[in-house]
Amino acid sequence: MFRRIFAIARRDIKSGLRDNMILYILLAPLLIAGLLRAFIPGAGENLVSTAVVEGSPQTLVDMLEAHGSVEILADREAVLRRVRATDDVFGVMVDGEQIEIIADGQEQKGSDTMVRGILQVWQEPPSDLPLTISFSDIGWTLSPLARYGGNILLVFTSVFGGMIVMLNLVEEKQEKTLAAVNVAAISRLEYIIGKGLLGFVIPIIHAWLILLIMGYEGIQYAMVTLVILSIALISLIIGFAIGIYNDNAMSAVSSMKIGFLPIFGSMFGAIFLAEKWHPLLYWSPFYWAFRSVDAIILHEADWGIFCSTAR
Amino acid sequence: MKKLLTTFHKDMTMSLRSFYLYIEIIMALLIVAVLLFVVPESFTSEQTLYLYLDAELPDRAVWSDLLGQEQEDQLLVFDSEEDVRSALHDDHNAMGLLLRQDDGRIAVEVVLQGYESEKQRQLMETLFTAQQLQSLPGFTDPTVITRLDGMPDGISDRLHLLPVFLVLNSAMVGLFIIAAYIYIDKDEGTIRAVAVTPASIWTYLTGKVLMMLVTGLITGSLTVLAVAGSTVHFGYFLVIMTACNLFGSALGLLVASFFDSMTKSLGALYVVIVIMSLATVSYLMPSFSPWPIRILPAYPMLYAFRETLAAQPDGGMIVFWSMIFILAAAVLYVLAGLRYRKTLTI
Known part of the structure; x- marks a missing residue:
């Protein structure tokens, strides 16, 4: 039985390797994880991006650089062009005692308040204030971007494995090669397991490697494997359901696109919604997968909670 | 031209028969519902603060006002410093x-997690000083603030989010779907039928691209008019949507041309879409904008769509990016066409 199951899986690997498809699928999420790992430490360095004209006071440039990034441009027109360009950059023009902040107008809420505060302190450095401030920390170095970024990637690749298996089956259905299975010396169950095997194995390899690349410490890999297996199985079932109810690949693919909405919604809801709104997401397996991986990353997961969510 | 119109008409009929267009419209309606009924007009999230007060200091209500925490559950007072640190670990x-x-002074110690950068700490200190100064x-x-778009309060959080859906759902619709169309034609033998007609490969591909354009314009317009009114x-919206949609379809055609089956090409397209989606992270979190993300086509697309929502939009910027995407679409389209000439039997 196992020989026949592995034969089916081996056939898919062989066909995938012929045009390097499996390599692309394997490497792409790892590449994204590598990019995240490389650039996450720089996040938070440029909370305030500004542009000033040449000849602006050096103390102003130093002050702005201490809080973010500064571009020095030729004249006011160049500053206006920079502010209007694609990203969120504020222009700063000093005219005697007055400082003009030039905003495009659609920047993130509150970012102009930050620029305003920096400039007020630069213009009038206070000497004797009633409150003093100092900083300390509890030594937790894992940023929210690293914590959630790796998790989103992990859940998404698990879904992807299931989707690929579903598409393989839809294709076989279209090409009528499924009929050949009926006359082959293999049962339907063996065929389905063989076809689905890669949809489980690839996400597990991905998950382990993504977690390693992201550099999370103290990860319980057995727990991760259980979550990935659960979510890959659910994705496979969703994939089958889409395949059954759609006669052609085009509507199957667009139905799959609709499926992305709850996947993204569950993960972003878990991040951005206040805890009291979370029951609205309890129906979604992707929400639980995301929460489970989050608990593993934060070292809060134990097998009791785990088995109940994986179920 | 007549041949092109006939091919286009055939493709539109096919998309209606296979319910594809209806599914896209349902998707657009779902997005509208999410944006109008789930996403609040303003959702600026405030950080939860854990506070410890020395016995001699005024009570919590005074500090709640001072710290600008409007919601009750965002400011929690603890009995000891240790309790604050312990809660931060949770x-x-x-x-x-x-x-x-x-x-005689009040000393404020800010207890952070540890992942905050030096510049973030510096910014907190400066803003704290500015608050006292004021x-x-x-x-x-x-x-003084000069706003170039003429809107005193900028755009709402909901409208800020709208470009993400416009780019990923309507502008990039062809990226995902156009390959499926071509493989269906291959599988069903439609391509062989086209081969015996006077239509060229370019007519065939343009018909597909136009069908994707109509789909993108219908779903995009529906979404933007329902949410932004x-x-x-x-x-401007129609100009940038047309340019981005053509680019997405041409890119989809080119990527799909390297594979011999729908499944394999969708695998590659899926990877392209996930990479493109990374641009939304930088768009929603500008402090994380590394150059590999800034060079992704979806990055300027998001900002160009946002510009169409301003009171006084920068037309030059929208037209500039539209031209860039149309040029890029033309190059990709020609490359894709040359590849399909070899692989498709037309």
């Missing part, structure tokens, strides 16, 4: 504040 998104009397008697603000500059 909630890695929160921040602690320890307030003590120190030689409350001093006789303070006059030396800053009269705020959107519809002319």
Whole structure:
């Protein structure tokens, strides 16, 4: 039985390797994880991006650089062009005692308040204030971007494995090669397991490697494997359901696109919604997968909670 | 031209028969429902603060106002400094504040998590100082703000989010779907039928691209008009949507041309879409904008769509990016066409 199951899986690997498809699928999420790992430490360095004209006071440039990034441009027109360009950059023009902040107008809420505060302190450095401030920390170095970024990637690749298996089956259905299975010396169950095997194995390899690349410490890999297996199985079932109810690949693919909405919604809801709104997401397996991986990353997961969510 | 119209008409009929267009419209309606009924107009999230107050200091209500925490559950007061630190270990998104009397002054110790950068700490310190400065008697603000879009409060959080859906759902619709169309034609033998007609490969591919354009314009217009109403500059919107949609379809055609089956090409397209989606992270979190993300085509697309929602949009910027995407689409389209000439039997 196992020989026949592995034969089916081996056939898919062989066909995938012929045009390097499996390599692309394997490497792409790892590449994204590598990019995240490389650039996450720089996040938070440029909370305030500004542009000033040449000849602006050096103390102003130093002050702005201490809080973010500064571009020095030729004249006011160049500053206006920079502010209007694609990203969120504020222009700063000093005219005697007055400082003009030039905003495009659609920047993130509150970012102009930050620029305003920096400039007020630069213009009038206070000497004797009633409150003093100092900083300390509890030594937790894992940023929210690293914590959630790796998790989103992990859940998404698990879904992807299931989707690929579903598409393989839809294709076989279209090409009528499924009929050949009926006359082959293999049962339907063996065929389905063989076809689905890669949809489980690839996400597990991905998950382990993504977690390693992201550099999370103290990860319980057995727990991760259980979550990935659960979510890959659910994705496979969703994939089958889409395949059954759609006669052609085009509507199957667009139905799959609709499926992305709850996947993204569950993960972003878990991040951005206040805890009291979370029951609205309890129906979604992707929400639980995301929460489970989050608990593993934060070292809060134990097998009791785990088995109940994986179920 | 007549041949092109016939091919286009055939493709549109096929998309209606296979319910594909209806599914896309349902998707657009779902997005509208999510944006109007789930996403609030303004959803600026405030960090939860864990506070410890020295016995000699005023009570919590005074500090709640001072710290600008409007919601009750965002400011929690603890009995000891240790309790604050312990609570921070349980909630890695929160921040602690320890307030003590120190030689006639109030000493504020901000307890952070540890992942905050030096510049973030510097910014917190400066904004804290600015807040005190503003409350001093006789303070006059030396800053004035000039807003180029003419909107005193900028756009709402909901409208800020809208470009993400416009780009990923309507502008990039062809990227995902156009390959499926071509493989269906291959599988069903339609391509062989086309081969015996006077239609060229270019007519065949243009028909597909136009069908994707109509789909993108219908779903995009539906979404933007329902969510932004009269705020959107519809002319500019149509220009940038057309350019981005053509680019997405041409890119989809080119990527799909390297594979011999729908499944394999969708695998590659899926990877392309996930990479493109990374641009939304930088768009929603500008402090994380590394160059590999800034060079992704979806990055300027998001900002160009946002510009169409301004009171006084920068038309030059929208037209500039539209031209860039149309040029890029033309190059990709020609490359894809040359490849399909070899692989498709037309």
